[in-house]
Amino acid sequence: MKKNHYTFPFLLIIILFIVNNTVQAQTDTSEHVISGRHNATNQLKKPYVILVSADGFRYDYASRYHADNLLKLSADGVLAESMIPSFPSVTFPNHYTIATGMYPSHHGLVNNTFLDERTGERYSMSAKSKVRDGKWYGGVPLWVLAEEQNMISASMFWVGSEAAIKGIRPSYYYDYTEQISVDKRIEIIKNWLSLSEEKRPHLITFYLSEPDHAGHTYGPDAPQTEAAVKMVDSVINQLTKAIEPLGLPVNYIFVSDHGMTAVDRDHPIATPKAIDTAKYVIASSGTLMDIHSKNKQDTRPLYEILKSQEGTDYKAYLKTEMPAHFHYNATDDRLNRIGDILLIPEWPKVFSNRKPGIGHHGFDPLQVKDMHATFMAWGPAFKKHLKIPSFENVNVYPLITEILGLSYQHEIDGKIEVLKPILKDTRESKQRISDK
Known part of the structure; x- marks a missing residue:
């Protein structure tokens, strides 16, 4: 078969075109x-x-x-x-x-990154297409x-x-x-x-x-x-x-x-091993771990395990049992975007599978x-x-x-x-x- 000598330059041009458009989208100053x-x-x-x-x-x-x-x-x-x-x-x-x-649970932006269970879509502050889509904002x-x-x-x-x-x-x-x-x-x-x-x-x-x-x-x-x-x-x-x-x-x-x-950089909280990603989706972590059950019948068994392990590292809550002062429970969750189980680390600890950065926010004010x-x-x-x-x-x-x-x-x-x-x-x- 005759080798096509134009393939690589053509692909390079396509890649450069895509990169250039991406950079322009991120640096639009108009x-x-x-x-x-x-x-x-x-x-x-x-x-x-x-x-x-x-x-x-x-x-x-x-x-x-x-x-x-x-x-x-x-x-x-x-x-x-x-x-x-x-x-x-x-x-x-x-x-x-x-x-x-x-409150976030009422207007719909429940975190910087979250899962909308009704559609299965994720919102992220780094995803420009989502940030500019009015359907996410109540x-x-x-x-x-x-x-x-x-x-x-x-x-x-x-x-x-x-x-x-x-x-x-x-x-x-x-x-x-x-x-x-x-x-x-x-x-x-x-x-x-x-x-x-x-x-x-x-x-x-x-x-x-x-x-x-x-x-x-x-x-x-x-x-x-x-x-x-x-x-x-x-x-x-x-x-x-x-x-x-x-x-x-x-x-x-x-x-x-x-x-x-x-925060405590030397003692980060690793993602609990009990969370099977085949059964659960972790929508966010850091100063709040937000866990969605793919099958709602699996929520209670995982919660009971996490509750038994909470100790001094974190507190585990069902969305239905979140304290009222958070304004972040099942009753507040008007757009069904808050996870079934919420893990809140005890300050100054954070969830991380590597050494975390120095400064954080997200804790209970x-x-x-x-x-x-x-x-x-x-x-x-x-x-x-x-x-x-x-x-x-x-x-x-x-x-x-x-x-x-x-x-x-x-x-x-x-x-x-x-x-x-x-x-x-x-x-x-x-x-x-x-x-x-």
Whole structure:
């Protein structure tokens, strides 16, 4: 048979084409604009909210690492002792909880990676096709609520903002990429707020991936993490300085999704040998092992074995018996995405079949305070020089809807009563002025 000398070069070209397209998909820096939208007349004079999240910015990082700009801005506004993330205290569930006011078990993003038993499909935060598919997202995120009421929104990254949820995306948004410099991101936000009233977004979400990366790699006590905190502090200073000359009533809410803790790297918990992968699917591990039974009759026998072995390494729960404070049991699991058996490691241990990394999150925030996140707020809507106790992150959603004057009829877990006291009472202020 005659040898085909063109086969290898042709295959190489195909491979390079695929790799190039994959890289381009991961580094797409173009702005997505939904044409034909504008602010309704009744939205034009509303205030503005920039919701900023610094991933993994633990509740004590600002004071511990002298984030002077954030401390100064929050001292002129509102500072919480901490913000309590929802369980599990990981990135995707909690960013989407902040955006929807719902616990993860209610909005459907029950972990960074999970199994949907109804379809047999897996969701993963690293799978772009899943991240951008609106079918995975329940609830009504803030940008969808705003757009439904003809208020323009924009997103410089946020979990869910790349997907068409209820068929709606923000009017302006970017697919997540680290290829856009921080200076450019700030310039984009300033440009959005420099648009005409009809096109100007009143809600902007802005996500920063640090200090989470540093915390995972070096641990929360490392100088690299301190440097990442100071970088975030500098970014917030740049952002506020860039927006200030516009003279707009901009309110800033600075949050994080979770904290960070150092774990026991020398004594990881190996995957229990009793878990037969022919019978069970492990959807996630690390700080929460989520086990689905292929045949539900096999759930109880495995649970009893794991329960007898739990000791000081982990606690074993049936989904039907998860303690109420987790909001993560069979009753809460509205989309059937939580495993039948849940193994929760005892801090500071984690599940791993090799030596784990230094920094982790995902633990029960009511047991491990290192999981607590940050909440700061300042701007014309907020009272000044106010410190408040810790609160759950589901309450950020009704706070923002109150500031922007957005109404909603659907059920959420957050309560406006929790954070309304941090807002200036404009009605009382107007009444005092008229009385004079």
